[in-house]
Amino acid sequence: MNELELKYGCNPNQKPARIFMKDGSDLPVTVLCGKPGYINFLDALNSWQLVRELAKATGMPAAASFKHVSPAGAAVGRPLSGVERQIYFVEDEGEPSPIACAYIRARGADRMSSYGDWAALSEVCDADVARYLRREVSDGIIAPGYTEEALQILGAKKGGRYNVVQVDPSYQPAPTEVKDVFGISFEQGHNDFRIDRGLLGNVVTRNREVPETALVDMIVSLITLKYTQSNSVCYVKDGQAIGVGAGQQSRIHCTRLAGGKADTWYLRQHPKVLGLRFVEGIRRANRDNAIDVYVSDEHDDVLAEGEWQKWFAERPEVLTREERAAWIAAQTGVTLGSDAFFPFGDNVERAHKSGASYIVEPGGSIRDDNVIETADKYGIAMCFTGMRLFHH
Structure with missing residues (x-):
């Protein structure tokens, strides 16, 4: 297949929209689940190039978390420390695989920006990655392959609408690329x-x-x-x-x-942050928001009378400006x-x-x-x- 119709372009009014191969060859990507959009594919193709190149340059599995055609984070697959497991919310799991460690660290770089991200892996997506993604708000993933268990887990995410894309790792782009802006073609x-x-x-x-x-x-x-x-x-x-x-x-x-x-x-690694106690059943995104505000200059707003109760099980101890600066x-x-x-x-x-x-x-x-x-x-x-x- 050398063409894939999309729902719309960057915005709902930008129709028609599609991705296609000008030379008539098959697309190097296959949609295994969901229906990725225009921006999804921009994220997917840019993020895949990043992780492929990073893995090749370092000799380690690599992953990225993309939002709006820029990485919110990228990382190689080194093991997680105890503190990293805590701040990335993987305390209750066994030792994740190297590719899972890479994605967990990539997403953990900036969890606020990674909300609703596009994930990219340099290696086959395994069940460890899929189980972590199942609990996170994410739009889709691109990888050179998926284990059967990973596909089952990801296929059930968002009621079967989670975007899963497989890329041909042997694909090489043409040496010259072209894009149109305002009806004028640019080539480089x-x-x-x-x-x-x-x-x-x-x-x-x-x-x-x-x-x-x-x-x-x-x-x-x-x-x-x-x-x-x-x-x-x-x-x-x-x-x-x-x-x-x-x-x-x-x-x-x-x-x-x-x-x-x-x-x-x-x-996020400060002892006072690690010691925060959250209300039961808090969503992960709300927990991230609470931590982000707690460590910021908006700290006093979180501790305003009554405000903290929607996030914290008990009123948190103040993290002073002096403590933040010293840390x-x-x-x-x-x-x-x-x-x-x-x-x-x-x-x-x-x-x-x-x-x-x-x-x-x-x-x-x-x-x-x-x-x-x-x-x-x-x-x-x-x-x-x-x-x-x-x-x-």
Whole structure:
């Protein structure tokens, strides 16, 4: 089959809508369940490229959680720590498979943004992934295959309407890609630029120590950015994106946005947050909302008389502004990647506040000296790749 009709395009008024192969060949995707829409397929095809490339570059299973054609999170399949199991809500399960760990960590990067996501896996979807997804609000999944048990579980989600797409892992796109805007066709070469360790040799700061873990995190960050709407930056720790800032006109706003998400991810691990007791039967999304507000500057609103009772089984102890600041200040070992050069040192200043110890960016600004000087001020090791990674 070389064509698939869609309900509508980006919006209900945009009809007709379809995906198809111009050369008449078969589509490299098969819908196993549900009826994916236009935006679903944009998420599916971009997220599949990300996880395929990330798995190849790291040698580990990879997963992503996509929303509106940008990743809310991406990760490789390292085992979950005890704290991670708690903050990602998998305490009551056995040890998840590596591909399940990858998706759980990808979704856990920013659980607020991952609500209603599109999931992508580099490996066959197994029952561990399916069981986790069954309890989450998600629009669909793309993977190169599914076990029989996984298909049974996913096929029952949303009353059989959950979108399950299988992709041909051997498919390679044409070297030239075309899209139309306002009736005008745009053509460019497919971005097949390879991201691997060979890109990370140009360390430009006084601190030239980049350990293996940071090299992997740089690769995770850069490949995530390659499929994120620009401008974009990505904070990564231990093989997992912990804050993605996408589609901002100003790079410092990207860095602040993503840094705020990274701070929230870290604050979710604070002992006071881990000790929160929720009302019985609370929905997972409501629990995420409660935690997000509890760790934010809106903290006092949560504790307003009567308001907290809809979420918490008992009135939570105040997490003070000083406690939040001290906890975030203790964060370290984070890697920050940028899809284009930093024009000013203020991006490095902001990254440092969220624990950045390593930075990877293209370089090439007329103020590179200032950016390097700011990194040296904090002992940050920074690599210049020489390659921009815009994605639109």
